[in-house]
Amino acid sequence: MSDEKKRMLRSQSWFEGRGAKNFAHRAWVRSRGVPTDHFDGRxxxxxxxxxxxxxxxxxxxxxxxxxxxxxxxxxxxxxxxxxxxxxxxxxxxxxxxxxxxxxxxxxxxxxxxxxxxxxxxxxxxxxxxxxxxxxxxxxxxxxxxxxxxxxxxGSFRGRPFGIKDAWNLAADLRAGRATNQDFEEAETCLTxxxxxxxxxxxxxxxxxxxxxxxxxxxxxxxxxxxxxxxxxxxxxxxxxxxxxxxxxxxxxxxxxxxxxxxxxxxxxxxxxxxxxxxxxxxxxxxxxxxxxxxxxxxxxxxxxxxxxxxxxxxxxxxxxxxxxxxxxxxxxxxxxxxxxxxxxxxxxxxxxxxxEGAVCLNPDVIHSVAQPFMANSGVAILRGNLCPNGAVIKPSAADPRLLKHRGRAVVFDSQQDLHRRVDDPALDIDADCIMVLRNCGPKGFPGMPELGMLPIPAKLLKQGVTDIVRISDARMSGTAFGAVVLHVSPEAAVGGALAVVQDGDLIELDVAGRRLDLLISDQELQQRLAAWTPPPAPASRGYAKLYVDTVNQAHDGCDLEFLVGRSGHDVPPAQH
Structure with a gap:
């Protein structure tokens, strides 16, 4: 390899030369059994x-x-x-x-x-x-x-079995339509x-x-x-x-x-x-x-x-x-x-x-642009007073009848609150309600967990309900599905409107219109926000504190603010 080519290689500033550092770099790598010609500019x-x-x-x-x-x-x-x-x-x-x-x-x-x-x-x-x-x-x-x-x-009792099927089986178990034995057998068949x-x-x-x-x-x-x-x-x-x-x-x-x-x-x-x-x-x-x-x-x-x-x-x-x-x-x-x-x-x-040489071998799996599986069904971005910086929904995974919906809010303040009350027979909820989960965003949890596909209450599952509008500042697994609005920004923990939604408030979702709105007046919304008190910091030490202190909101990618941008691969030169 020519000297010009060698100089193009970043690694040569470590390995090429007769200085003490170059000697040490090569010597230490040789401990792995690397031969001499691996230092020739490769x-x-x-x-x-x-x-x-x-x-x-x-x-x-x-x-x-x-x-x-x-x-x-x-x-x-x-x-x-x-x-x-x-x-x-x-x-x-x-x-x-x-x-x-x-x-x-x-x-x-x-x-x-x-x-x-x-x-x-x-x-x-x-x-x-x-x-x-x-x-x-x-x-x-x-x-x-x-x-x-x-x-x-996966394969369960002679039929294909995927993650979505597992979620459905879990819902059937909560509704009494499946047994623990069914669930345990499926566990061995999924992965x-x-x-x-x-x-x-x-x-x-x-x-x-x-x-x-x-x-x-x-x-x-x-x-x-x-x-x-x-x-x-x-x-x-x-x-x-x-x-x-x-x-x-x-x-x-x-x-x-x-x-x-x-x-x-x-x-x-x-x-x-x-x-x-x-x-x-x-x-x-x-x-x-x-x-x-x-x-x-x-x-x-x-x-x-x-x-x-x-x-x-x-x-x-x-x-x-x-x-x-x-x-x-x-x-x-x-x-x-x-x-x-x-x-x-x-x-x-x-x-x-x-x-260019790709060939479709099963048009029932891979449809064409001319004859698509679904039309206009990519990720939809919503705006409104509940999510001024945006929220997302995946229309292809939702019950179409819920893509334009107005309902009464049933609010859960945390993951623990959700799990404690969701299957309570006394929970005041019906199929037209909208479930709201907050304090599960980038800062609030912290880390924005995959809790957005809130479990449908057992009382509704037993009535045959298979989907319900759900809204949160959390994420959901890509394997999940439903009329689920996610990534509400700003999140509740930093004083977004989600923080002040109350049980009984009307919320309107209009996916075609790209809207998500809390149906109260601007004056009342501002009064509620003015009276809101931030929750205690969810982390006090270590990386979790660094994360909470510096993480961006969902619409900005949830990166740490000081990491945004490219800085390149230059390092200080070695001392020879």
Whole structure:
């Protein structure tokens, strides 16, 4: 390799030269058995691994990382695997969302502080994808993503069984239509392998958006975690990141405004998670790309849903892959002029070129733009006196009759209050009421948990009620569904209007009109807000306090205010 090429590599400032520091850097790396020719100017590639047994979605990453490593070596690179924290959604308390920003800091500082020329981001469970993208965006090295892949389809008593089916079975148990034996048997049938949820939850949504934004290679989103083809993909990712370093293909050339617009539209087309609104906003702001909650309204509102997949539809992620996967949707949308097909991808070619050969193998799973599964059903952004900075709803997952609704508020002040009273037979609620949960936002909980899909009261379940309007400053799982309004901003804990809603107030939801209003006068609203008293701070020490003190509101991406923006990969020079 020429001297000019060597100077292009960031790692050479650590390894090249005869100074004492260069000597020490090489010597310490040699302890791993690294040969001399690995210091001859080869690209040093970080493998950022979120493997953890506490995050079952990512628990196959040791094996997957080995295939990435082999691909890097085959392409003439030097692999350097390193761990970062792994916030898993299912086990982490109070919520993995609290740790998303901490994980991003871990990624950012590790990349900046070490002799890395490029990085492979190994991400799976919900928060690991945005966290790794946020951290990498702040540093801006050549970067490629490799997602975990979904678990295999569940199977319960001879029929497919996904996360949405599990939520429905849980409701049946509370209503007396299912038994504990049914529930225990289903528990053994739902998660048949490692990998992320087998429906279009937040993890698969974010994996799809990684692919749509060109940060991942085609088929990144849907190949099952345990499928041998994901191991092949991992090797190809390892090979490709070495080429990206040599080409100088840094992350800012991929994460452009066009890429984020593509992501918003693809999210609508796949019936993606509402969580993507928060995560994409945070990633864009780390990259220095202007993206607001209003962009979701302007860019995504008229995009049809093409994917018949739970929770909006019938099928599951394994079916999606076998039907042709996300490349089919991207190709169709590019041909219809819905996407920026000229956006650059990690493959080194445009989005349209990378997906032009995709073929749909099951039109009942993947519908076309010409004959969509649902029309105008992407994430809807609401405004009104209850949410002046915005709120979100996923119309494709709601009972259509509730998308325009006026009802009486039944208010719960906290998660504990909800759980204590929701199944009380004396609860004054009917099917036309609107359930309101507050103090579960970014600061109030803290960490904005997935509590937005409030459980329908048992008394209503027994009456056959399957959906009811629910409003909160919380999030909900991408696997969840219903007429659920989320991310109300400002949240109750900082004095948003949600803080002063009272039992019996009338609230009006109009999704077509993009409105959410508390039906009281402006004067009364201001009087209530003036009399409101802030709740005690939910954290007094450590990272949780740092988070509460500095976190942005949902419409700004829930990032820590001092982390917004890109600062690059420069570090102080070593002293020789």
């Amino acid at each position: 690209p040093v590639i970080g493998i950022c691994n979120t493997w953890s047994e506490l995050t079952p979605c990512n628990s196959h990453f040791r094996d997957l990382a080995q295939h990435v490593r082999e691909g890097i070596l085959e392409a003439g690179g030097v692999p350097m695997e390193f761990p970062v924290i792994s916030p898993g959604e299912m086990l982490t308390r109070p919520t993995a969302m609290l740790l998303r920003n901490l994980c991003s800091m871990d990624v950012e500082e590790t990349l900046r502080a070490n002799p890395l020329d490029g990085v492979v981001l190994m991400m799976g469970c919900d928060k690991t994808t945005p966290a790794l993208l946020m951290g990498a965006a702040s540093v801006n090295l050549p970067t490629i993503g490799l997602s975990a892949g979904p678990m295999f389809n 048949r392998s490692v990998g992320v949820c087998n429906v279009m939850g937040t993890a698969s949504t974010m994996a799809s958006l990684v692919e749509a934004m060109g940060v991942g290679l085609p088929d990144n989103a849907a190949i099952p975690a345990q499928d041998a083809r994901r191991r092949v993909l991992a090797r190809m990712v390892g090979r490709r990141i070495v080429e990206m370093v040599r080409e100088g293909l840094t992350l800012d050339k991929l994460l452009t405004r066009k890429a984020f617009e593509n992501a918003i539209k693809v999210n609508a087309a796949i019936g993606g998670s509402t969580n993507a609104v928060i995560h994409l906003t945070a990633v864009a702001r780390r990259m220095g790309v202007e993206l607001t909650i209003e962009d979701w309204h302007q860019i995504g509102r008229d995009v049809p849903t093409l994917l018949n997949l739970q929770p909006s539809g019938r099928y599951m992620m394994q079916d999606f892959h076998e039907a042709g996967g996300l490349p089919v949707i991207i190709r169709d949308m590019c041909e219809a002029g819905l996407l920026h097909g000229d956006a650059l991808t990690a493959a080194g070619i445009t989005l349209a070129q990378a997906n």
